[in-house]
Amino acid sequence: MWLNQFLVLSAVLFSIGVYGVLARRNGVLVLMSIELILNAVNINLVAFGSYVQTVVGEVFALFVITVAAAEVGVGLAILLLLYRNRRSVDIHDVDMMKG
Amino acid sequence: MSPSVDWAALLPQIFLGGGSLVMLTLGTLVRKRAPWWLPNVLGIGLTLAAFGSVVWQWVRVQDPSRGAFSTIAGTVQIDGFAVFLSGVVVIAALLALVFAPFSIRRAGLPPEEFSVLLLLSAAGGVTLASANDLIVLFLGLEVLSIAAYVLAALDLRRAGSQEAGLKYFVLGAFASAFFLYGAALIYGAAGSTKLDSVAAALAAGAGSNARGMLLAGFALLLVGLFFKVAAVPFHAWTPDVYEGAPSPAVAYMAAGVKAAGFAALLRLFAGTFSASSADWRPAVAVVAVITVLAGSALGVISGDVRRLLAYSSIGHAGFILVGLESAGANGTSASLLYLGVYAFMALGSFAVVMVMGRDASGSQPLAAYDGLARRSPWLALGFTLLLLAQAGLPFTTGFWAKFEVIGAAVQSRTYWLAAVSMLGAVVAAFVYLRLVVRMYLVRPGADGDALASQKSGVGLADDSRSGDEDSDSRPPVAVPRSVGFVVAVCAAVTLFFGVWPAPLLNLAGDATLAVLGG
Amino acid sequence: MDVVLAAASTPDFPAVLVAVVLTPLVGAVVLAVLPRRSSMLQPVAALFMLAAAALVAWVVVDYTAGAGGFAYLIDQSWVSRIGFSWKLGVDGISLFMLALTALLFPLATLAASPSRDRKSYFVWLLILEFGCLGVFLALDLLLFFLFFEVVLVPMYFLIGQWGHGNARRSAVKFFLFTMFGSALMLVGVLATAFLHSAAAGVPLTFDLVTIAESQVISASAARWAFLAFALGFAVKVPLAGLHTWLPDAHTDAPTAGSVILAGVLLKLGTYGFVRFGLYLFPEASRFFAPLMLTFGVVGIVYGAAVAAMQRDLKRLIAYSSVAHLGFIVLGIFALNVEGLSGGLLQMVNHGITTGALFLLVGWLYERRHTREISELGGLARPAPIMAAVFLLVTLASVGLPGLNGFVGEFLVLLGAFSSHRWWAVAATVGVILAAVYLLWAFGRVFWGRATGENAKLPDLSWRERLVVAPLLALILFLGIYPRPVLDRMEPSVEHLVQHLEEHAPSGADSARPSVGQASP
Numbered sequence A: 001m002w003l004n005q006f007l008v009l010s011a012v013l014f015s016i017g018v019y020g021v022l023a024r025r026n027g028v029l030v031l032m033s034i035e036l037i038l039n040a041v042n043i044n045l046v047a048f049g050s051y052v053q054t055v056v057g058e059v060f061a062l063f064v065i066t067v068a069a070a071e072v073g074v075g076l077a078i079l080l081l082l083y084r085n086r087r088s089v090d091i092h093d094v095d096m097m098k099g
Numbered sequence B: 001m002s003p004s005v006d007w008a009a010l011l012p013q014i015f016l017g018g019g020s021l022v023m024l025t026l027g028t029l030v031r032k033r034a035p036w037w038l039p040n041v042l043g044i045g046l047t048l049a050a051f052g053s054v055v056w057q058w059v060r061v062q063d064p065s066r067g068a069f070s071t072i073a074g075t076v077q078i079d080g081f082a083v084f085l086s087g088v089v090v091i092a093a094l095l096a097l098v099f100a101p102f103s104i105r106r107a108g109l110p111p112e113e114f115s116v117l118l119l120l121s122a123a124g125g126v127t128l129a130s131a132n133d134l135i136v137l138f139l140g141l142e143v144l145s146i147a148a149y150v151l152a153a154l155d156l157r158r159a160g161s162q163e164a165g166l167k168y169f170v171l172g173a174f175a176s177a178f179f180l181y182g183a184a185l186i187y188g189a190a191g192s193t194k195l196d197s198v199a200a201a202l203a204a205g206a207g208s209n210a211r212g213m214l215l216a217g218f219a220l221l222l223v224g225l226f227f228k229v230a231a232v233p234f235h236a237w238t239p240d241v242y243e244g245a246p247s248p249a250v251a252y253m254a255a256g257v258k259a260a261g262f263a264a265l266l267r268l269f270a271g272t273f274s275a276s277s278a279d280w281r282p283a284v285a286v287v288a289v290i291t292v293l294a295g296s297a298l299g300v301i302s303g304d305v306r307r308l309l310a311y312s313s314i315g316h317a318g319f320i321l322v323g324l325e326s327a328g329a330n331g332t333s334a335s336l337l338y339l340g341v342y343a344f345m346a347l348g349s350f351a352v353v354m355v356m357g358r359d360a361s362g363s364q365p366l367a368a369y370d371g372l373a374r375r376s377p378w379l380a381l382g383f384t385l386l387l388l389a390q391a392g393l394p395f396t397t398g399f400w401a402k403f404e405v406i407g408a409a410v411q412s413r414t415y416w417l418a419a420v421s422m423l424g425a426v427v428a429a430f431v432y433l434r435l436v437v438r439m440y441l442v443r444p445g446a447d448g449d450a451l452a453s454q455k456s457g458v459g460l461a462d463d464s465r466s467g468d469e470d471s472d473s474r475p476p477v478a479v480p481r482s483v484g485f486v487v488a489v490c491a492a493v494t495l496f497f498g499v500w501p502a503p504l505l506n507l508a509g510d511a512t513l514a515v516l517g518g
Numbered sequence C: 001m002d003v004v005l006a007a008a009s010t011p012d013f014p015a016v017l018v019a020v021v022l023t024p025l026v027g028a029v030v031l032a033v034l035p036r037r038s039s040m041l042q043p044v045a046a047l048f049m050l051a052a053a054a055l056v057a058w059v060v061v062d063y064t065a066g067a068g069g070f071a072y073l074i075d076q077s078w079v080s081r082i083g084f085s086w087k088l089g090v091d092g093i094s095l096f097m098l099a100l101t102a103l104l105f106p107l108a109t110l111a112a113s114p115s116r117d118r119k120s121y122f123v124w125l126l127i128l129e130f131g132c133l134g135v136f137l138a139l140d141l142l143l144f145f146l147f148f149e150v151v152l153v154p155m156y157f158l159i160g161q162w163g164h165g166n167a168r169r170s171a172v173k174f175f176l177f178t179m180f181g182s183a184l185m186l187v188g189v190l191a192t193a194f195l196h197s198a199a200a201g202v203p204l205t206f207d208l209v210t211i212a213e214s215q216v217i218s219a220s221a222a223r224w225a226f227l228a229f230a231l232g233f234a235v236k237v238p239l240a241g242l243h244t245w246l247p248d249a250h251t252d253a254p255t256a257g258s259v260i261l262a263g264v265l266l267k268l269g270t271y272g273f274v275r276f277g278l279y280l281f282p283e284a285s286r287f288f289a290p291l292m293l294t295f296g297v298v299g300i301v302y303g304a305a306v307a308a309m310q311r312d313l314k315r316l317i318a319y320s321s322v323a324h325l326g327f328i329v330l331g332i333f334a335l336n337v338e339g340l341s342g343g344l345l346q347m348v349n350h351g352i353t354t355g356a357l358f359l360l361v362g363w364l365y366e367r368r369h370t371r372e373i374s375e376l377g378g379l380a381r382p383a384p385i386m387a388a389v390f391l392l393v394t395l396a397s398v399g400l401p402g403l404n405g406f407v408g409e410f411l412v413l414l415g416a417f418s419s420h421r422w423w424a425v426a427a428t429v430g431v432i433l434a435a436v437y438l439l440w441a442f443g444r445v446f447w448g449r450a451t452g453e454n455a456k457l458p459d460l461s462w463r464e465r466l467v468v469a470p471l472l473a474l475i476l477f478l479g480i481y482p483r484p485v486l487d488r489m490e491p492s493v494e495h496l497v498q499h500l501e502e503h504a505p506s507g508a509d510s511a512r513p514s515v516g517q518a519s520p
Helices: A002-023 A027-051 A056-086 B007-029 B037-062 B080-107 B111-130 B134-152 B159-190 B195-203 B206-229 B237-244 B247-301 B305-325 B329-356 B377-391 B397-411 B415-440 B447-455 B481-499 B502-510 C016-033 C041-062 C092-111 C118-137 C141-150 C152-162 C167-200 C208-214 C219-236 C245-252 C255-280 C282-308 C313-332 C337-368 C384-398 C404-419 C421-446 C452-456 C462-480 C483-503
Strands: B069-071 B076-078 C071-079 C084-090
Touching: A002 A027, A002 B159, A027 A056, A027 B159, A056 B134, A056 B159, B007 B037, B007 B069, B007 B076, B007 B080, B007 B111, B037 B076, B037 B080, B037 B111, B076 B080, B076 B111, B080 B111, B080 B247, B080 B329, B080 B481, B080 B502, B111 B134, B111 B247, B134 B159, B134 B195, B134 B247, B159 B195, B159 B206, B159 B237, B195 B247, B206 B247, B206 B305, B237 B247, B237 B305, B247 B305, B247 B329, B247 B415, B305 B329, B305 B397, B305 B415, B329 B377, B329 B397, B329 B481, B329 B502, B377 B397, B377 B415, B377 B481, B397 B415, B397 B481, B397 B502, B397 C141, B397 C167, B415 C152, B415 C167, B502 C071, C016 C041, C016 C071, C016 C084, C016 C092, C016 C118, C041 C092, C041 C118, C084 C092, C084 C118, C084 C141, C092 C118, C092 C255, C092 C337, C092 C462, C092 C483, C118 C141, C118 C152, C118 C255, C141 C152, C141 C167, C141 C208, C141 C255, C152 C167, C152 C255, C167 C208, C167 C219, C167 C245, C208 C255, C219 C255, C219 C282, C245 C255, C245 C313, C255 C282, C255 C313, C255 C337, C255 C483, C282 C313, C282 C421, C282 C483, C313 C337, C313 C404, C313 C421, C337 C384, C337 C404, C337 C462, C337 C483, C384 C404, C384 C421, C384 C462, C404 C421, C404 C462
Parallel strands: none
Antiparallel strands: B069 B076, C071 C084
């Protein structure tokens, strides 16, 4: 029953990440929360990979790590741009458009 | 042992992705600033080449003696479905590039970055359409999306564009994370990331001992992809992004990114998970209905043309979901037809929106269109045609798209879904009529007057100033040739295949998933 | 049955119906390339409409009475993948709808010319005629739906761009109401086709005759499908309750728009009931007949009552249309030969008389710039010809024996009385009311002392007299000698009633004794 522990850990991390995205106001923290979800996914993938005895899970996890890095890079760049304009990374301030 | 690679299968990606990387590299190496049109022309050339290879792939796939094939150890599947949607994505990128110079010149979009990002995103879309493995699917989705986030934020002078980029990014990354978590669970339940192995495992009842995991996987995948295609209740980013992002990027998002998102939805759910369709169909049905109704209803109360078109694109996503809901070859081909047809309507409409606005992005009141039929009759006629097609009027492609989707729903005996969707279509028709009314039936007085009537809200304002020959002092809208060309092409396609839909229906019908056969 | 014509079993011009439908469309294209301010716009538009009318006249004369089926059939596959075909044909039921359309369009075009944007005005009129002709000729469910829906666009622009008063609002209301009706009809069309192909085990087809003759759809499904169709038609007719778009649209439309709206567009609904409701779903038609009859009678009484309260002449005629259309629905859902032929004849008659009334009111409005009944009066003195024409048309509309309205009303009442006695009695009350309110309005407008501007009213010009003359001739002709029309109609009507009896015997679901058998 060793798989379940990893799944539970991953689910907890996922939930913390989702909470962080929804509740945090700071853009950088939101990015970190998204990273947390991605790492929850990685734990899942590696756990499943060793459970079904293939390397596919680990390979998938490597791809996720790479892509996550790219994603965070873009996210930080956009945040930086916004910070230069407004001197703030509070994403709840960003509500010029109403609808 | 490395798997064999059929490079011909990857030609579109090579042209789009490879080409954009080469452009990027050259751009950093060459110190001298290139003329503004060069990246654009290069981009158009590359997309044309990609389109040529897509056509070639289509011929190859449709050849009965060769048929669908897969490559790179079965992770990339080139079937009619993949090629059709690749075509849609490439056309979206192509037309967006054709009319982008207007925004580049007037609003100062960086030309090189725009071309590179658009090509990169399209490469992701093509990868997504032909993916046959959860990993490749994920990679395609991310390449598509990350480039699109930057595209949305590309109008550097306007804070609205950065805001759009940020919102798109945060929600998009969030959605991607959901998608990934779902993909991981599916991998765990089925023991493979290859879609055909997953489908075989599901058909063999693999999920029965881990049913909860499987259902959670479905749900998370659906949520992630619903975000990407802007289905209600995961649509909140859409109007803001459509309002803030530069018009060519929005046109590409509405046509190309949506098509790619649906490529993933259709391939995963109508294809791979078709064995467990009883599990996911109810969820899709509910979301489809809410999306159609909410998209149409929100369009009614919107006072801004970009937001209005954003809500309309949400409504269209609902219709495409109706096609997905019927979970079969007919529903899939109906959704494909809808995506192909909608791409042209969206591209043409946003081209019009672009020339009507002073900036590349930003809000655009309905009143800007008052009396357009007098100032620029051809532009108004083209836009009207595209709007009526979106409303689903006969003898336009929009009708056939709705017809096929509703037909698929009726055929799978979900009559309530068909009926409610059609009622949503009537509400949506009102939204498009509001714009047509503005263009043809409202005579603008002074500018302030027009604004006042705009504030009075819903388009049925009772301020019919019935002067016989009005004296509209506003000059005709300057329509550059490139934009005129795009609008004309989109309107012509919409009308021509509306009258003669047989080739279009055959095309969509031939573009079935290899999993579904046929 | 005396066959007046040389029996032409194989027509020598089989593609005539295609020519009929496409002539206005070609006209629209020709007009579109003419210069904006050309003085030839109106003549060219009228020329194409008259060409279509000539073709239709040939069809009417050449049509061989005695054949129950469809003549001049054209069946060309359009989208073979979904079994959609360009199938046109004409029978005794659609023949006179066709003739009415072909007649009213050129008259409406010649009657008035707008003050601005004349080019797009005539282009829209031609496209509208294309759609209307197509609706009456289509024998493919999907083709019918396409035409049925496409007429919305030209009508919307005609009302919105060249209308009076609150034209924008009326145009949008018209568009949305009708689109709401047809939205569910599309579901009905698809459901019918798919259910038929599943039950009969044949590939998907939208062919009306194939689906209607096979009758394989289960009764409960057919009832739902009937309702889906009926909603679309009911909005168009309009049945009482769904009628609110009609007075607005009629009142605010330009003269030609009102004429076409009343004369042709409303008939799309009643024609749809006959052609698609009854023929496709005989059992469901009989099942829902009491409901439809009720709607019809409510429409008659309501229309008459509300019309009597109107102060605007055009609105009054619009509400009288609601009453007349209720009468037609009553005839159709009597489901016997008399009622159906009466209803069909009444459709033609209503097109002629109401078309003429709207023309006259339009001309009156051009002269006086008001339609308020209270502001008009004594017009018979300065404009005797107009008064005479108005009186004749009003009397025809009221149903005076010797004029066209009488024959149709009589047949409808006969048919309704033999199958549904009490409904017929209630409808008769409506007829009396109709006579009262129309004659009352006529008296207020034309009799009495003319004062002020009323005294200086110019009479009908020669051009206007020429436009209205064919309608007057028809009013007299159909009143005195309706035989040629009835002869051509009857075989098809009998065929339809037989079809009804065969698949839904009249005694089957009602305790009432069946009276209305098909007895020629």
